Amino acid sequence: MNRLFSFVFTFACLAIWSINSERAYVHDKLVRLEPFTDEHIHYLQALEETTSLDFWTEIMAPNRSVDVRIRANEYDQYVSQFKQYSLPYEIIVNDIQEVIDNEEKELAQDRLMRQIQSRWLGEAEPRIVGTYATYKQMETYLDEKAAADPTHIKVIDIGKTYEGRSIKVISIKMNPASTRNIWIDCGIHAREWITPATCIWSIEEFINEYNNRDPIIRQILDKWTVYVAPSLNPDGYEYSQTSGNRLWRKNRFPTNALCNGVDLNRNYPWKWNTGGASTSACSETYCGRSAGSEIETQNVVKFLESLKGTWDMYMSFHAYGQWWFTPYGYTTGLPKDYQKQLATAQAGANALTAVRGTKYAVGSISGLLYIASGSTCDWAYDSLGIKHSYTIELPPTQQQSNIGFVLPVSEAPAVCRETYVGMKEFLNKVHEDTAQ
Structure with missing residues (x-):
């Protein structure tokens, strides 16, 4: 019986994979x-x-x-x-396609197993925490969280994408008297699938640990309303999952007859196109027609500016490299808050490392890597005045480029878990700093 189940399970997974897969990277x-x-x-x-x-x-x-x-x-x-x-x-x-094929097979197996588990437990939808969910599944997940606790949790539609999808943000406001806010976003680059998974994991843990009376999370969520956007680029994310173009990075705006898409993390209206970005529409770092030209950028800017003056922390998750970045990217100069930013980020990175030894480099974007203008991190710090503004590049390291953006789904739970532990200690330090 077990052998028969194993055969049927494997056959079903391969069938799902063969239906969904289009092989765009053969011999790349x-x-x-x-x-x-x-x-x-x-x-x-x-x-x-x-x-x-x-x-x-x-x-x-x-x-x-x-x-x-x-x-x-x-x-x-x-x-x-x-x-x-x-x-x-x-x-x-x-042959990069072989790496992508292996990921697709593993993901098909994971999704089928989750479907079986949900049926066994009598659940309407498979659980998506710790895996690479579709954007529709993420929307359903957010709605379920809000429905389970409508007093404290809400889902906000901050605007549409070029293709008409809603950019959904969940707000967790456990203390009705709270007037301060923090922001976390993921998925601005479509192919970085581990980042939306990390945002979903964080939402789950914030809510569960608060309800289980974890003292640190209680302190954090009693002070702040937490806003989490699992994907700032839903069009690109869905395209990377369904079109066979697994390595798609940009949004889906039709820039010209040959190439589509703008790098949204080069499009923000601060020091736009002053270095580390391209004006060529076919480049992966194409900065767009003008600062803030993209509707996805405009939606985020409008929402955060509507609460300007209330933000104490901005975090954007990316992949890959294992970096914990502070401003600036557009210049090699350092912000006046750099030493405090560095110490706070290092505390989070140290807590993350303690989980299973994963090490992160901490420092400014330009200092550790390169000049990059028009990024969310610099815009949040300079334009919105958010002292604690950061970008995290999740695993793997840049030396493990045989997997790179195609991080196996089996590794996602461990990455999400350690990242949350690091974020928890990091936010604890931000809490201490903002209480002074």
């Missing part, structure tokens, strides 16, 4: 480049700004490796250029 390669001169760096920066090459890691400085996905039909062309520039390279992943 992940190539590691080893620039060792300034000329190499300038050449790669020009490629990033003017071509559709997909850089998985950042172009920082000589002697710092750079990983880039190259389409199968363009591989020979770029290899020829690398040789002309005497730029060392090696193939890290020979």
Whole structure:
């Protein structure tokens, strides 16, 4: 009987996978480049700004490796250029589609098992905490949380996307007298599936631990209304899940006849397009037609500005690299609150590391990585005046680029769990700082 169930289960998973999968990355390669001169760096920066090459890691400085996905039909062309520039390279992943196929099979198995478990328990919907849910499932989850406790929990539609989806935000207000707020968002880059999963996990834990009278969470939620947006880019996220374009990053605005999408994290109306962004519509870091041009950006800006002066913390989750970033990205200068930001972030990173040894580098965006303008982190700090504004890049590290954005679903619960532990201690420190 067990063997029969195993056979049927496996067959069903493979059937689901074969129906859903479209294989857009067959023989695409992940190539590691080893620039060792300034000329190499300038050449790669020009490629990033003017071509559709997909850089998985950042172009920082000589002697710092750079990983880039190259389409199968363009591989020979770029290899020829690398040789002309005497730029060392090696193939890290020979066929990226195989990595994506493996993830899709595992995800199909996980979804089927969750469906079976929900039927067994008499639940209407499968549980999505700790997995890569669809955006519709996330909306249903938020609505269920609000329905279970309408006094304290609400779902807010802050506006539509280009394709007409609602950008949903959950508010958790346990103390009706609370006047201060914190904000957490995920999924601004579509392919970073681990980030919406992290937001959903955090929502679940905030509510459960408050109801179970955890003293730290009680203190946090009695002070603040917590706003969590599991996906700031629903169009791109759904496209990455359903179209076969697993590595889609941007939104879905039709920028020109050849390329679609704007990098929403280069589109925010502060120091827009002053470095680390591209004006080429085909670039993965395309900053858009103008500052704040995208409807998704406008919705977030409008909502947060409507509560300007009440925010004590802004956090945006990304992947990947294991970085805990403070402002600034647009300049190598440091904000006046940098030392406090650094100490608070380090406390969170240390708590996260204590869970299972995952280590994060902590510091400013430009100091640790590169110049990047038009980001949410800088906008929140300078335009909204939120002292504690941060960006976290979740696992894996940039050295583990054989998986990169395609983090196996089996690893999602552990990443979500440790991240929540780090956030809990981090928010505890923010609470202490804002109480002074």
